[in-house]
Structures are given as C-alpha cells and as structure tokens.
Amino acid sequence: MENLFRFIDDHQDSSRRRCIWVNGPVIVGAGPSGLATAACLREQGVPFVVLERADCIASLWQKRTYHRLKLHLPKQFCQLPKLPFPEDYPEYPTRRQFIDYLESYAKHFNINPNFGECVQSARYDETSGLWRVRTTTSSGPEVEYICRWLLVATGENAECMVPEIEGLASFKGEVIHASDYTSGEKYSGKRVLVVGCGNSGMEVSLDLCNHNAYPSMVVRSSVHVLPREILGKSTFELAVFLMKWLPLWLVDKLLLILAWLVLGNIANYGIKRPSTGPLELKNTKGKTPVLDIGALEKIRSGKIKVIPTGIKRFVSPNRVELANGDQLEFDSVILATGYRSNVRSWLQESEFFNKNGFPKSPFPNGWKGSKGLYAVGFTRRGLSGASWDATRIAQDIGSVWKKETEQQKKTTSSIACHRRCISQQF
Numbered sequence: 098m099e100n101l102f103r104f105i106d107d108h109q110d111s112s113r114r115r116c117i118w119v120n121g122p123v124i125v126g127a128g129p130s131g132l133a134t135a136a137c138l139r140e141q142g143v144p145f146v147v148l149e150r151a152d153c154i155a156s157l158w159q160k161r162t163y164h165r166l167k168l169h170l171p172k173q174f175c176q177l178p179k180l181p182f183p184e185d186y187p188e189y190p191t192r193r194q195f196i197d198y199l200e201s202y203a204k205h206f207n208i209n210p211n212f213g214e215c216v217q218s219a220r221y222d223e224t225s226g227l228w229r230v231r232t233t234t235s236s237g238p239e240v241e242y243i244c245r246w247l248l249v250a251t252g253e254n255a256e257c258m259v260p261e262i263e264g265l266a267s268f269k270g271e272v273i274h275a276s277d278y279t280s281g282e283k284y285s286g287k288r289v290l291v292v293g294c295g296n297s298g299m300e301v302s303l304d305l306c307n308h309n310a311y312p313s314m315v316v317r318s319s320v321h322v323l324p325r326e327i328l329g330k331s332t333f334e335l336a337v338f339l340m341k342w343l344p345l346w347l348v349d350k351l352l353l354i355l356a357w358l359v360l361g362n363i364a365n366y367g368i369k370r371p372s373t374g375p376l377e378l379k380n381t382k383g384k385t386p387v388l389d390i391g392a393l394e395k396i397r398s399g400k401i402k403v404i405p406t407g408i409k410r411f412v413s414p415n416r417v418e419l420a421n422g423d424q425l426e427f428d429s430v431i432l433a434t435g436y437r438s439n440v441r442s443w444l445q446e447s448e449f450f451n452k453n454g455f456p457k458s459p460f461p462n463g464w465k466g467s468k469g470l471y472a473v474g475f476t477r478r479g480l481s482g483a484s485w486d487a488t489r490i491a492q493d494i495g496s497v498w499k500k501e502t503e504q505q506k507k508t509t510s511s512i513a514c515h516r517r518c519i520s521q522q523f
C-alpha cells in the first residue's frame with residue numbers, strides 16, 4: 098500500500114529525488130512549536146510528517162544554549178499543550194529539565210521526526226492545489242514531499258545574527274556567537290568582549306563573571322531591564338495578571354516604577370531605557386526585555402563593565418575601537434547579537450510572511466495563511482505563544498479532517514480509501 102503513494106517525479110532527475118505524498122500536514126521544525134503542533138494533531142487523529150534539519154528534537158535547546166541556562170519565565174508559561182511539566186520541577190526549570198521534558202513529550206505523543214532533513218524550498222503548486230516541499234538529507238538523495246497543509250515551525254531563532262563589523266575577521270582571539278557559548282570555564286582570567294545586552298548578553302556576561310573572567314558588555318542603544326521577580330513573585334506573571342484589568346501602557350508604567358524600586362536607576366550604570374515601554378516594545382518590535390537574574394548586581398559591583406556605545410572596528414591583533422574613538426584590548430569576543438527567522442530563504446511565498454520571515458498579521462491572527470499554510474511560534478510570545486498557535490492550528494485542520502473522514506465513511510469510492518493511507522513511515 099505504501100508504494101502506491103511513493104512515486105518518482107517524472108519530470109526531474111529520477112535517480113536523485115524521491116517524491117513522497119504525505120497524507121496530512123508537513124511540519125517543518127521539531128522544536129517546541131513543531132512538537133506542540135504534532136501533539137495536538139495526534140489528539141485530533143490527523144497524521145503528519147515532521148521534518149527537522151538537526152539530528153535531534155529541540156536543537157536550539159540541545160545544541161545552541163549554554164549549560165547553566167534556565168527558563169526565565171515561570172514553568173506554567175512554558176509547558177506545551179496536553180502534557181504538563183512533572184510536578185517536582187522547580188518554578189524555573191533548567192535547560193536539562195526542559196530538554197528532558199521535551200524528549201518525554203515527543204515520546205508520549207509518538208512524534209518521530211525525519212531528522213537530518215533540511216527544507217530547501219517549499220512552494221504552492223496552483224495546478225494541483227498542493228505544497229511541494231524539497232529537502233536535502235544528511236544520508237541520501239533529495240526528497241520532495243507533496244502535501245495539502247504546510248506548517249512552518251522553524252522558529253524566530255533559526256539563524257544567528259552576525260554583524261558585519263570592520264576588521265572582525267582580523268581579530269586574533271576567538272570570536273563566537275552566543276549560541277556557541279556553553280560555559281565560562283575556559284575564559285577564566287580572560288578579558289571578554291560581549292557584544293549585545295539582551296538576555297543572552299546579560300546572562301553570558303554573568304556566567305563569565307561566575308567563572309572568574311572579565312566581561313565587558315556593549316550597550317550600543319537601549320534596553321529594558323526588569324527584575325525576574327518582585328518580592329518573590331514573577332514579574333512576568335504579575336504583568337500577565339495586570340493585563341487582565343489594565344491597559345498595556347499602564348502596565349508598562351507600573352512595571353517601570355517597580356523596576357526602579359527594585360533595581361534603581363539603571364542609567365547610573367550606563368544602560369539607557371527605550372522610550373517605549375517594555376511590553377509594548379516586545380509586542381511591536383519583538384525586542385524582549387531583560388529579566389535580570391543577577392547580571393545587574395555584577396554591573397553595579399563593576400565585575401561586568403558596560404561599554405555604553407557602539408563598536409567602530411576591530412584593530413588587529415586584539416584591539417577594539419569604539420564609536421567614541423577609545424580603544425580597548427580583549428582576548429575573546431562573544432557576539433550576543435540575536436537571531437533571525439530563516440523562512441524567506443526557503444518558503445517561496447510573500448503574501449503571508451513578510452520579508453523578515455514573520456507572519457504579516459500580528460497576534461492573534463498570524464497563525465493561519467491561505468492555501469493550507471500555517472505558522473506556529475512566530476508571535477514573539479515565547480513558548481506560551483507557540484502553544485496557543487499549535488492548539489488553534491490543530492483544531493482548524495482537525496475539523497476539516499474529521500468532516501472529510503465522515504464523508505468518506507459514507508462512500509465506497511476507492512479514491513477516498515486511498516486518501517486516508519498514512520504515509521508517515523517510508
């Protein structure tokens with residue numbers, strides 16, 4: 098039966114590309130978003146195929162995060178649909194606990210992604226009304242999947258942002274992106290330039306301090322720093338609570354007053370605040386406020402130095418010239434300069450996704466496009482946003498699936514029988 102749905106593309110080089118009909122959605126990406134959607138589809142009885150370029154689930158968490166990382170939102174905002182965290186997990190689960198949870202989540206819902214398959218292109222074929230998704234595999238020939246629904250779950254952090262700074266290539270010390278930073282152990286006694294002051298820049302600088310390194314952090318523009326907790330209560334949880342009663346601008350004002358009471362005036366340490374409030378900035382520009390877990394204390398004590406200006410250029414072998422003309426020496430550079438979506442590099446579509454690879458419609462309307470195209474995990478609302486999308490998408494596809502299955506039960510057409518053949522195992 099399986100062979101009925103596996104055919105060789107007759108107008109392509111048949112020796113090089115396998116062509117596979119997927120009866121159900123293709124999900125691109127096996128991070129939390131892809132897994133959450135797969136789990137919800139499983140509950141709806143809809144078969145699916147998950148394509149993942151890495152050799153494991155949640156590759157961002159397994160391969161591109163540092164060892165001491167903890168979730169910075171309380172656990173109730175980070176668990177995926179249908180399966181809560183184990184009860185004994187702490188308020189802020191560690192990276193290891195989060196990965197263990199995701200592994201057991203995939204097992205629980207019997208989600209078996211096709212690993213080592215990187216989607217190179219996806220386009221909607223108007224003639225057939227189907228999506229054609231091409232991948233390169235780590236182990237063999239190219240594959241083309243043909244499906245009716247395409248679910249984009251490649252994430253807001255698919256690629257690293259590496260800025261073009263004059264002379265960077267001539268810097269003689271090590272230069273890495275924060276996603277390649279695992280621990281501060283090997284930096285003990287070293288002068289490290291950390292470029293960027295988002296959550297990554299702050300937490301890497303703190304970890305470096307804890308390993309007796311000498312970090313200097315570049316703050317070229319501005320950033321909101323909020324305490325992770327206020328009087329033992331999560332600031333994020335407090336914000337979510339206040340948002341039920343108050344307008345966003347007022348919640349932002351209250352958060353800033355509380356931050357000032359707890360942290361003091363951060364301008365004293367060379368850190369400017371944006372003129373837009375923290376939640377409004379997150380919603381409109383996607384810029385996440387820093388939820389401080391101790392970096393500010395190190396800044397206050399001078400253990401993390403703040404460089405309150407941009408970088409002009411690197412001067413070989415190990416100097417950096419700042420925008421104000423000062424020159425400083427460093428042993429290593431860590432680029433905590435953020436991430437970007439990669440959707441536009443492979444999805445041949447410009448109606449639903451903008452040029453930055455995010456859905457054009459803001460939350461709550463950015464999960465569903467036309468022609469069977471969906472996006473999960475692009476709402477700049479972290480893991481809870483991804484769970485929200487996943488639930489909606491599975492309900493949407495599930496209702497169509499159920500209706501059609503009912504109709505098919507009533508007919509004896511052989512075509513209808515074929516349509517329900519699951520092609521998950523090849």
Ligand SMILES: Cc1cc2nc3c(=O)[nH]c(=O)nc-3n(C[C@H](O)[C@H](O)[C@H](O)COP(=O)(O)OP(=O)(O)OC[C@H]3O[C@@H](n4cnc5c(N)ncnc54)[C@H](O)[C@@H]3O)c2cc1C
Binds near residue numbers: 129
């Ligand atoms: C360091 C860090 C900490 C964070 N902490 C929190 C937190 O505490 N709480 C919170 O709510 N959010 C947090 N976030 C936000 C973060 O976006 C989510 O935690 C989460 O990982 C998003 O899941 P995702 O599945 O959308 O994306 P990802 O986890 O990035 O997964 C996407 C997957 O798609 C795969 N992929 C990409 N392109 C292709 C392709 N072309 N073909 C095939 N596969 C592809 C990738 O390999 C990856 O496995 C954090 C983010 C970072 C970077």
Ligand SMILES: NC(=O)C1=CN([C@@H]2O[C@H](COP(=O)(O)OP(=O)(O)OC[C@H]3O[C@@H](n4cnc5c(N)ncnc54)[C@H](OP(=O)(O)O)[C@@H]3O)[C@@H](O)[C@H]2O)C=CC1
Binds near residue numbers: 260300315407
């Ligand atoms: N514990 C946790 O849960 C953690 C969560 N995260 C999450 O991961 C996501 C990504 O965070 P992060 O990696 O910090 O990325 P961000 O996009 O939040 O921050 C990037 C930083 O790099 C700066 N930058 C970029 N280019 C340059 C340049 N050429 N020169 C100087 N500065 C530059 C930006 O400055 P500017 O604003 O001026 O552009 C900004 O300060 C966020 O959602 C964050 O919350 C990250 C770490 C830990």
Ligand SMILES: O=C(O)C(=O)Cc1c[nH]c2ccccc12
Binds near residue numbers: 385
């Ligand atoms: O950690 C992240 O990247 C997140 O996106 C989590 C998050 C969603 N909404 C927020 C608002 C304030 C701080 C963090 C988040």
